[in-house]
Amino acid sequence: MKKEEIIEIINKNRANLDCLEKNTDYILKASDMILNCFKNGGKILICGNGGSAAESQHMSAELVGRFQKNRQALPAIALTTDTSIITSISNDYSFEEIFSRQVSALGKENDILFAISTSGNSKNVIKAIEEAREKKMKVISLIGQSGKMKELSDLVLTVDDTVTARIQEMHLLIIHLICQIVEEKY
Template sequence: MVLNELKLHQTTINKVIEQLVPDIEKGCELVKESILKGRKILLAGNGGSAADAQHIAAEFTGRFVKERKALPAIALTVDTSALTAISNDYGFANVFSRQINAYAQENDLFIAISTSGNSENIISAIHAAKKLGCKIIGLSGRDGGQMNEICDLNIVVPDDVTARIQEMHILIGHIFCKAVDDTF
């Protein structure tokens, strides 16, 4: 069982290497550009993708590997009072867009994470970020869903298994962090 699972992961990583290197490189450039311009990074996702958003934000505000200055990154998934109040008052579809409207400014970067590319609250947040003039990187899977049409760059992991997609999302997030580390 273990060897079979590892081989399935290896198949997914091989597809990522074959198909996504140019998109991941573009993502690295967008992240570095935002940081070098003094802009902030906002991240959001649901479930495991919420955890990924928090993990990536922590790598920017803390550190990834090397010592460098703290960088502005906010996971919109961490404030339980805001999450529950916004969901209660405005509906769960607006839980992230409302925060985008509160925190985002022109030329900030929004990293939107949805394994299906169709999560209603993520789609709503992307629209809000676009209205404010933010750049948007999507991390999705399967066929990319609606995020294909509305992100500046949607990195679509070529797999249908949620766990594998999420594992690649955190790997891609770490590659973004490495690109930033290499810049400082």
């Protein structure tokens, strides 16, 4: 990789940050939804594939553990971590149901599904959203520019890019901002 290519990536992230700055109201709204969920005895179920699975686990760790300060543990579950559940559902049903079956088992009306997909079209994440809707859960989606998840969610946080790595970098920033805002209330 040449120096110019590195600078181009840095400049693209600057542009993404500028776009993100215009969407701070959505970040605040997502944080408020999560705070209300916790206040009403609910929990956050988080899902995604690949890098988004890692971000699911990262978000869950920040909420259950801590982000920056010691505080009470907050109820968040990454649906991406139990290999026995994931492989048994994949084998016995289909990969498309790995998250929806967990939402069916664990989700309740006061809960939120936090769904992450750079494309906004991951079939197993969409099935999880549909199951969450059946259970009257709220859905917050974190996506790239567009996708089917956009029309299925209560709140959508978008990153105006098509490069997976750039989208994931902004997703992590959004997750950290939400965790910081939520943690400030505890």
